[in-house]
Amino acid sequence: xxxxxxxxxxxxxxxxxxxxxxxxxxxxxxxxxxxxxxxxxxxxxxxxxxxxxxxxxxxxxxxxxxxxxxxxxxxxxxxxxxxxxxxxxxxxxxxxxxxxxxxxxxxxxxxxxxxxxxxxxxxxxxxxxxxxxxxxxxxxxxxxxxxxxxxxxxxxxxxxxxxxxxxxxxxxxxxxxxxxxxxxxxxxxxxxxxxxxxxxxxxxxxxxxxxxxxxxxxxxxxxxxxxxxxxxxxxxxxxxxxxxxxxxxxxxxxx
Amino acid sequence: xxxxxxxxxxxxxxxxxxxxxxxxxxxxxxxxxxxxxxxxxxxxxxxxxxxxxxxxxxxxxxxxxxxxxxxxxxxxxxxxxxxxxxxxxxxxxxxxxxxxxxxxxxxxxxxxxxxxxxxxxxxxxxxxxxxxxxxxxxxxxxxxxxxxxxxxxxxxxxxxxxxxxxxxxxxxxxxxxxxxxxxxxxxxxxxxxxxxxxxxxxxxxxxxxxxxxxxxxxxxxxxxxxxxxxxxxxxxxxxxxxxxxxxxxxxxxxxxxxxxxxxxxxxxxxxxxx
Numbered sequence: 001x002x003x004x005x006x007x008x009x010x011x012x013x014x015x016x017x018x019x020x021x022x023x024x025x026x027x028x029x030x031x032x033x034x035x036x037x038x039x040x041x042x043x044x045x046x047x048x049x050x051x052x053x054x055x056x057x058x059x060x061x062x063x064x065x066x067x068x069x070x071x072x073x074x075x076x077x078x079x080x081x082x083x084x085x086x087x088x089x090x091x092x093x094x095x096x097x098x099x100x101x102x103x104x105x106x107x108x109x110x111x112x113x114x115x116x117x118x119x120x121x122x123x124x125x126x127x128x129x130x131x132x133x134x135x136x137x138x139x140x141x142x143x144x145x146x147x148x149x150x151x152x153x154x155x156x157x158x159x160x161x162x163x164x165x166x167x168x169x170x171x172x173x174x175x176x177x178x179x180x181x182x183x184x185x186x187x188x189x190x191x192x193x194x195x196x197x198x199x200x201x202x203x204x205x206x207x208x209x210x211x212x213x214x215x216x217x218x219x220x221x222x223x224x225x226x227x228x229x230x231x232x233x234x235x236x237x238x239x240x241x242x243x244x245x246x247x248x249x250x251x252x253x254x255x
Numbered sequence: 256x257x258x259x260x261x262x263x264x265x266x267x268x269x270x271x272x273x274x275x276x277x278x279x280x281x282x283x284x285x286x287x288x289x290x291x292x293x294x295x296x297x298x299x300x301x302x303x304x305x306x307x308x309x310x311x312x313x314x315x316x317x318x319x320x321x322x323x324x325x326x327x328x329x330x331x332x333x334x335x336x337x338x339x340x341x342x343x344x345x346x347x348x349x350x351x352x353x354x355x356x357x358x359x360x361x362x363x364x365x366x367x368x369x370x371x372x373x374x375x376x377x378x379x380x381x382x383x384x385x386x387x388x389x390x391x392x393x394x395x396x397x398x399x400x401x402x403x404x405x406x407x408x409x410x411x412x413x414x415x416x417x418x419x420x421x422x423x424x425x426x427x428x429x430x431x432x433x434x435x436x437x438x439x440x441x442x443x444x445x446x447x448x449x450x451x452x453x454x455x456x457x458x459x460x461x462x463x464x465x466x467x468x469x470x471x472x473x474x475x476x477x478x479x480x481x482x483x484x485x486x487x488x489x490x491x492x493x494x495x496x497x498x499x500x501x502x503x504x505x506x507x508x509x510x511x512x513x514x515x516x517x518x519x520x521x522x523x524x525x526x527x528x529x
Contacts, residue, residue: 053400080406091401093393105405109412111312154405 004029004162004194005050010059012045019045021218023059032188032195034205034226036240037215038249043198044088046215047164050196051083052076063162084160084193088167090151092139098125098150099135105158124153127190128183145176149183156187163188165197169204181207202241205229214240216249293510296488303408304415313412317420321382321479325428328381329374333432336369337361337439345448357448358455359462361440366467367527370433372519375478378421378428379511383486386417387507390490391500399491414491418483425479426472433471470526477522478515485511 003026010023019042027033037043048054050061052071061068068079084105092101099121100107107117122132128149139147148168155163168184169177181204188195197208205212206226213223214237222234229241239247341361348354390413393399402409437459444450486507493503 048400051400051404053403077406080404083404085401085404087397087401089396091397093398093402104402104407108308108405108407109310109313109402110308 003027006062008060011057025220032210034209034212035198035215041215043215083162084155085164086151086155090147094139098137102153102157124157128153145172161193163193163195167199169201184208297484300414300418303410310416313416314420317416318424321420322424325378328377329428329432330435332373332377333436334439337436338443341440341443357444358458362437362459362463365436366433366471370436371429371471371474374429374432375515379482383482383507383511384504386486387490387503391493391503394493414487421479421483422476426475429475474522477518481514482511
């Protein structure tokens with residue numbers, strides 16, 4: 001089986017803390033994969049390794065058959081152009097107005113193209129349900145939900161083929177979380193993009209996912225279609241999906 | 256009572272004796288590691304400064320932030336220090352009837368030492384801390400990661416403009432500090448100590464050498480580079496949430512101060528050898 005993204009044997013440790021211990025994962029073109037797993041299970045680290053923000057200790061990541069691990073300089077830049085990422089806290093540049101944030105992937109921080117870029121920002125903001133006046137505000141003037149939308153707009157502005165979402169609904173109330181989920185679903189479909197979302201919000205996972213994978217103890221311990229999640233037969237997945245305190249996933253802090 | 260046997264007693268004694276040495280060794284290694292990392296960081300920043308893309312708008316913004324907004328604090332420091340210096344030299348000089356040296360000693364002390372060092376330290380307090388806090392916050396909130404995924408190099412976008420702007424602006428600030436410092440001494444000497452205004456200025460001019468001004472401005476540029484380097488280094492490498500931002504800010508200011516004072520000594524010895 002081939003895939004858009006094929007991850008094999010991904011290993012990463014920070015000092016003595018082993019975060020990923022051989023992750024194998026495939027994501028098909030146009031598929032929306034949700035990775036679930038406890039806090040600190042290495043979900044974010046995995047995305048950051050794919051984006052080339054963190055160097056893995058071992059393993060391979062193929063994007064359409066091209067190896068991403070070990071890429072440098074221009075080749076890495078070119079590879080990164082395929083990706084868009086929504087960071088957990090939004091990670092908007094607070095020194096720049098919203099419209100400069102949204103168009104950052106196109107301007108790379110250069111000051112030119114004001115009118116064109118402003119118009120483009122307004123258009124993309126409309127796609128995530130924000131009014132044109134938001135474009136001229138600073139990120140600090142926005143509510144948490146609006147910041148998430150702006151961050152989503154920034155991630156999709158350059159029409160990336162692959163989108164990553166890091167805890168897109170964290171810190172939002174259920175209604176705003178619902179709208180963000182719907183927006184993600186809709187934008188991914190509209191762009192025809194491949195998406196990887198990491199979350200521990202099960203409601204969000206059900207709304208966004210075609211397929212679900214669970215990361216636990218540095219490995220993918222289960223994956224399958226979202227419809228099979230409730231009847232996975234895997235005690236870890238079962239405990240996580242139903243949010244039970246008792247089960248094989250220890251809640252004790254063992255370091 | 257338990258009597259320790261000979262070997263453990265010796266071991267304990269050796270331990271007590273070695274402990275400070277071990278601590279000293281660890282400290283020395285730590286200092287060397289920091290110096291090495293800082294040097295690598297500086298080399299990486301300089302290498303990127305010479306290759307595109309460049310961000311002139313960012314550079315201009317930083318030049319205004321560093322140069323223009325530091326003028327009041329640098330000017331005030333120079334004014335007060337110049338005046339106090341003139342008073343001290345006068346009182347000290349009285350002991351061997353050398354009150355007349357006030358203009359000459361003031362101008363040499365200000366231009367060679369106090370102008371660049373005080374301006375450097377004041378700007379470090381303002382600018383290194385601000386740089387460290389801003390970059391550390393961007394690190395903590397994943398803005399630096401986001402910038403990389405949006406295919407913009409944070410080194411070129413954030414660090415290079417800060418270091419270049421600081422290196423360019425510090426000589427200007429020091430020039431201003433020198434002038435205001437000398438004027439502070441002049442004002443006090445003519446107003447309080449009864450010096451003749453024209454004679455004071457003439458003496459000042461006679462004792463001021465080109466090499467004094469050149470060394471002053473060279474120091475300023477070096478200090479500007481160092482204080483931006485310290486701020487960017489600690490901000491960029493910070494980790495650990497809000498506490499990490501605080502730590503980065505403190506470390507940046509301390510590092511900037513130490514670097515400025517150390518390099519001041521080095522340049523002074525090199526420039527005024529003999």
